[in-house]
Amino acid sequence: MVLTKALNSCKFFDVGNFGLVNIMSKNKLIFNLMSLSFPNKANTALIVSSSDIKLHNSLYFNILVKQRIKIMDRIVLSSFIFKERQLKRFISAYRHVKYLKLDSCTLSVPHIPNFSKALDNCRIQDLDFTKCGRSNFSNWARNLAEFRNLITGLATSACLRFSLPLCTSGIVKSLSLMRPKSSLKLSWIQ
Secondary structure, three states, X not given: OHHHHHHHHOOOOEEEEEEEEEEOOOOHHHHHHHHHOOOOEEEEEEEEEEEEEXXXXXXHHHHHHHHHHHEEEEEEEEEEEEOHHHHHHHHHHOOOOOEEEEEOOEEOOOOOOOOOOOOOOOOOOEEEEOOOOOOOOXXXXXXXXXXXXXXXXXXXXXXXXXXXXXXXXXXXXXXXXXXXXXEEEOXXXX
């Protein structure tokens, strides 16, 4: 209780980068820090879990969505587990940032999510799923249908298609994915 009061009186103001590394799934201190002392404005937020935290069961998901307006340019989450609903809600919540990275996350996408309205006014210029396709995460080599569902769902958003920069051939160049052994720039929107 004393620590919660101390965190409530401890405020970060505008910061360039805000990071929490090796957070545990049920850490009330980190939850209180994120809910009571989150910076008023941060250009970049980096949140790394210590072990794959299931966002649908965690303390952190709602607070991450709530604090979205305070993160200006870049959001990076690493080692989280997203169900389809949380993934759609998270990407939608952070549609105002230029760079959204889910690194080493497990993404469960059993159906095609409809992002057509969820990503209105989207500013995302770089959408990065580094290592998410590896066998110890989403395993897209064996779950190709889930990979297709994700890409097809993202393609439902005209605003996202227009916010991602195009290379000279008119193909999207800023959606980064990771295959099990190599990096791949996806060219799925013409």
